[in-house]
Amino acid sequence: MxxxxxxxxxxxxxxxxxxxxxxxxxxxxxxxxxxxxxxxxxxxxxxxxxxxxxxxxxxxxxxxxxxxxIEPTPEDARAAFEARRVLELGLLRHARPISAEAIRALRLHVECEQAALEGDDVASRSFLLGDFHVCLCESFGNSLLADTLRDLTTRTTLTAMQYQSSHHARQSCAEHVGIVAALENGDLEQAEQLMHSHLCNVEAGLEESLQSGRGPLSPLQQALAPLNDHFDKQSFAISPQLKEF
CATH class of the missing domain: 1.10.10.10 (Winged helix-like DNA-binding domain superfamily/Winged helix DNA-binding domain)
Known part of the structure; x- marks a missing residue:
């Protein structure tokens, strides 16, 4: 088919x-x-x-x-997050107040995120959480920045998959709700601050995963760890009485 x-x-x-x-x-x-x-x-x-x-x-x-x-490296991920901060925070810093229609679209988006969180459709949940940032760019009428952000968000999503980011979906959704509320109140400065905090939180979850060794080599690293890290090999020594067998 x-x-x-x-x-x-x-x-x-x-x-x-x-x-x-x-x-x-x-x-x-x-x-x-x-x-x-x-x-x-x-x-x-x-x-x-x-x-x-x-x-x-x-x-x-x-x-x-x-x-x-692509298989992003940790350095690729950090560069992508830095680019996202420049793009998204710059957009909010220099934007005009968002329209009521755009607010309704963003509120509907976060409602869809919340519904996906209650279900078991991990794919929809992941897509919606990433696509929120693209929709936000589109809400300000800048399709060029939206296209650029879509690619950067894809890069950070792939990195999170590869390194098992510990940032939770529910936390991301709650942070999106706060950003939309600030925009609805016409407080672009607060929206920018909340976006900065949100992006830092997502990146911090990735950094935590990297530092704890939960990268793509982690299972192999654990499998090849020395045996004496897990138990005393002397307890498995063959006694002289049994050697003749």
């Missing part, structure tokens, strides 16, 4: 949405033939879509290995 998305732009956006929903993990191979069959299009269109994502920095390609979802 094919997926209803025909243009290379639509295909690129569908793949990006899957990353934001945590359905495509870092390092996932994106096979041209498989994608062509899924979307019911030619491999040429798939290559066009993937090339768009390479340009946006969320897919990588090599002649030997093919197309893959």
């Amino acid at each position: 094919t997926i209803a998305a025909k243009s290379s732009t639509q295909i690129a956006e569908r793949i990006t949405e899957a990353m934001l929903a945590r359905k495509l993990a870092p390092g996932t191979r994106l096979g041209e033939q498989q994608l062509a069959e899924l979307f019911g299009v030619s491999r040429t269109q798939i290559r066009e879509a993937l090339t768009r994502l390479v340009t946006r920095g969320i897919v990588t390609v090599s002649a030997r290995r093919g197309w893959y979802v």
Whole structure:
């Protein structure tokens, strides 16, 4: 069964949405033939879509290995968070008061976040939490910044997947509610302060994960830990009486 998305732009956006929903993990191979069959299009269109994502920095390609979802390093993550702070805080600092219609759209968005938190649809929850920031940019009428922020948010989402960020979804949602309330009150300064705190909290959750060793090598690191870290090997020494057996 094919997926209803025909243009290379639509295909690129569908793949990006899957990353934001945590359905495509870092390092996932994106096979041209498989994608062509899924979307019911030619491999040429798939290559066009993937090339768009390479340009946006969320897919990588090599002649030997093919197309893959990026695997951000901790340094990549910190750079992405810094870029997000500059973009999102700058937007709020220089923005005009938001319209009532835009406030209604943002309130509906956080209501959808809250509903997703009550259910078991992790994909929708993850997508909505990331997409909130994109919707906020769009609410101020700046589609160029919204597109840029979508890619930065995708990068930080992939990093959180890879390094198991400890920042909780409910906390993010509550922080989004506070930002929308400040905007509704016309207090852009408070909205900026709340956004700064929110982004710092999300990044702090990632840093905590990195410092505790919960990265992609953590299971292997634990498996290869010296045995004497877990028990006294002397208790398993063979007694002289048993050696003859």
